Amino acid sequence: MVEQLFQKYEPSNRSNLIAILQDIQNVFGYLPENVIQQVADYLKLPLSSVYGVATFYNQFRLKPLGKNVIRVCRGTACHVKESENILSALELELKIKAGETTRDKLFTLETVACIGACSIAPVVNINDEYYGRVTIREIPKILKKFRLENKAQIKQNTGEE
Amino acid sequence: MIELTINNIKVQAEENMTILDAAKSVGIHIPTLCHMKDLFPTGACRICVVEVDGMKGLIPSCSYPVAEGMEIKTNSTRVKNARKTIVELLVENHPQDCLICVRNGNCELQNLAKKYSLREHRYIGEKKNHAIDISSSSMERDPAKCILCGRCVRTCNEIQKVGAIDFTNRGFRTNVTTPYNKGLNVSDCILCGQCILVCPTAALRERSSTKEVMNAISNKNKFVVAQIAPAVRATIGEEYNLPLGSNVTGQLVTGLRRLGFKRVFDTNFSADLTIMEEASELADRIINKKVLPMFTSCCPGWVKYLEHNHPEMIDNLxxxxxxxxxEGAVLKSYYAKKMGIDPKDMYVVSIMPCTVKKFESARPELNYNKIQDVDAVLTTRELVRLFNMMGIDFDDLPEDEFDNPLGESSGAAVIFGTSGGVMEAALRTAYFNITGKELEKLEFYDIRGLEGIKKSIIHIGEMELNVAVVNGIGNVEQMISEIKEGKIKYHFIEVMACPGGCINGGGQPIHQKPEKVKKRIQALYEIDQKMSNRKSYNNVSIQNIYKEFLIEPNSHIAHNILHTSYTDRRKLIK
Structure with a gap:
């Protein structure tokens, strides 16, 4: 599969690096370690250089995302509305830090600069849903909804088998 | 020619010259951190900024070309303040543990802090906190001390072309490290230590073995012996402010005896032995049409490089x-038997100009009867630290001679320490082996010097040998692709991983003097010139060891003791 991704690009030409990495992330959702090694071999670059570029840009992920991605807005308006506390509450509740994924792979917690919904600050975005004027007390309730959904889905899947 | 003024001094400069170089030409020193001679400037550290009349901001002098009529100030208050702030910011994100740091007294950051009179902490905040990488047996990486000048990255990528380390992450979290921060031991690093030589702080340093060596010396049951590499004798004097290229072999022997080593031997003896074995292996490969070209295997950095990157060519080594x-193998077999010592009680310490030798001495392949050939390796720098600790004043040391029989050597052995030396030494013996005649002119000037790849055609009797010498691992890919193309059938190729050879090895004294390599090389050739015997096969001790023990080069017993095998490291890592 990876070879097909490479076909578009001239080998040994380092200027293709970022474009290739973007393509890989589009397919896998992240940059798997063995694929990074293949990119290095294809472009005749040291593995350290490819890894360096992959960690420099925020758009690249080295670990797969969780099933649900939680983005806490840390833009100016949300900051004034103390979104820092929301983030801390989420970190406590999920037992992970921003940028990490829970061990059950259910949630990934990220921060974003500004979602553009300042009128309802502080804002938390989970997948396609937006939660405005979030309070710390609401957080367990919000997470519970996703956990229940997941359980129901598992039940349904195993039931069908 | 361009005319400009620097600090009110009229300066004549060539076009395309940088402000930094123009200032240097009239004796004005501008401090630098990221700047590297002969490499494209990055202008990253900003410590070299100067004020140029008519320009709004301060200009990095390392990357800005001179122009007609420029008026430059390198010492205005504004410049001094800017530089001081840069140093302060670097210092505040640094552990500041100078008192217990291996580079105390030889640190560029410390020097700058001194130069700009840092007397208070103006910026106190979060400091980066990275773990020390002690995964490798040769080198340590301490990113907390790193000031991100990038000189190691550029040395690794642009000079050595190994690319084991690079900048990762960004901003405050920027870190120079191996892929996935996994540690040098599982990276492509060949541990050559060239990055240590360019590091301004102690972020990169050797893995010290001084403790183990001192413990062994104080252990009454151990028979601790030392051996000295050819390149150490021409460089260690620099640490004692002797002129570049001073030969201090005699003092070194005395110093090592005073440290408590029971015997002091010369690695040059076994360099002669290597030549005997290697020359006969080469003849065997040519006559019996085995794998050619043959690569030298003296440089463990080069061996590791080949094992990582071209395992298919391992048979060429x-x-x-x-x-x-x-030397270690012979000491623990021939010498131990002769002296009635149990090889298990013998502790062999090699004094080497090299960091990879530490890794090499721990290789599982390098043993005889399951006893490791060499027990510990000290770099030139570590030996100086031991001398200082034990109160051995180098300046007033009398001279002494090596112990025999593993102390006698020829002039051919001493030039092992420089690029082209192994080849030259081998050719002197190969000529005799093949023709049976003594070589008249011993110097092979074609393969001396600091060029990246040196080629020559050598006529020995009716034979025509195509030989090449690769100086610095960065040039080796070109050579390998040439071999694979197969236009010229090479017979013998010498490779040394460090530019200039062992004389500029990763374990040598650290200072940024560009002329050092040439002077050191010259010193080795001078030692060779002054020797009465300059050919390995004329070394009487070597003749004796073959008579008494090894029978002849490449004999069965010689193979057991003096030869080794290699490992495909591509498989090991993945």
Whole structure:
């Protein structure tokens, strides 16, 4: 599969690096370690250089995302509305830090600069849903909804088998 | 020619010259951190900023070309303040543990802090906190001390072309490290230590073995012996402010005896032994049409590089162990038997100009009867630290001679320490082996010097040998693709991983003097010139060891003791 991704690009030409990495992330959702090694071999670059570029840009992920991605807005308006506390509450509740994924792979917690919904600050975005004027007390309730959904889905899947 | 003024001094400069170089030409020193001679400037550290009349901001002098009529100030208050702030910011994100730091007294950051009179902490905040990488047996990486100048990255990528380390992450979290921060031991690093030589702080340093060595010396049951590599004798004097290229072999021997070593031997002896074995292996490969070209195997950095990157060419490597490993093997077999010592009680310490030798001495292949050939390796720098600790004043040391029989050597052995030396030494012996005649003119000037790849055609009797010498691992890919193209059938190729050879090895004294390599090389050739015997096969001790023990080069017993095998490291890592 990876070879097909490479076909578009001239080998040994380092200027293709970022474009290739973007393509890989589009397919896998992240940059798997063995694929990074293949990119290095294809472009005749040291593995350290490819890894360096992959960690420099925020758009690249080295670990797969969780099933649900939680983005806490840390833009100016949300900051004034103390979104820092929301983030801390989420970190406590999920037992992970921003940028990490829970061990059950259910949630990934990220921060974003500004979602553009300042009128309802502080804002938390989970997948396609937006939660405005979030309070710390609401957080367990919000997470519970996703956990229940997941359980129901598992039940349904195993039931069908 | 361009005319400009720097600090009110009229300066004549060539076009395309940088402000930094123009200032240097009239004796004005501008401090630099990221700047590297002969490499494209990055202008990253900003410590070299100067004020140019008519320009709004301060200009980095390392990357800005001179122009007609420029008026430059390198010492205005504004410049001094800017530089001081840069140093302060670097210092505040640094552990500041100078008192217990290995580079105390030889640190560029410390020097700058001194130069700009830092007397208070103006910026106190979060400091980066990275773990020390002690995964490798040769080198340590301490990113907390790193000031991100990038000189190691550029040395690794642009000079050595290994690319084991690079900048990762960004901003405050920027870190120079190996892929996935996994540690040098599982990276492509060949541990050559060239990055240590350019590091301004102690972020990169050797893995010290001084404690183990001192413990062994104080252990009454151990028979601790030392051996000295050829390149150490021409460089260690620099640490004692002797002129570049001073030969201090005699003092070194005395110093080592005073440290408590029971015997002091010369690695040059086994360099001669290596030549005997390697020359006969080469003849065997040519006559019996085995794998050619043969690569030298004295440089463990080069061996590791080949094992990582071209495992398919492992058969091209000479099976000879490197000289200090041969010395260890002979000490623990021939010498131990002769002296009635149990080889298990013998502790062999090699004094080497090299960091990879530490890794090499721990290789599982390098043993005889399951006893490791060499027990510990000290770099030139570590030996100086031991001398200082034990109160051995180098200046007033009397001279002494090596112990025999593993102390006698020829002039051919001493030039092992420089690029082209192994080849030259081998050719002197190969000529005799093949023709049976003494070589008249011993110097092979074609393969001396600091060029990246040196080629020559050598006529020995009716034979025509195509030989090449690769100086610095960065040039080796070109050579390998040439071999694979197969236009010229090479017979013998010498490779040394460090530019200039062992004389500029990763374990040598650290200072940024560009002329050092040439002077050191010259010193080795001078030692060779002054020797009465300059050919390995004329070394009487070597003749004796073959008579008494090894029978002849490449004999069965010689193979057991002096030869080794290699490992495909591509498989090991993945």
């Amino acid at each position: 000479s099976t000879c162990k490197s000289p200090h490993e041969m």
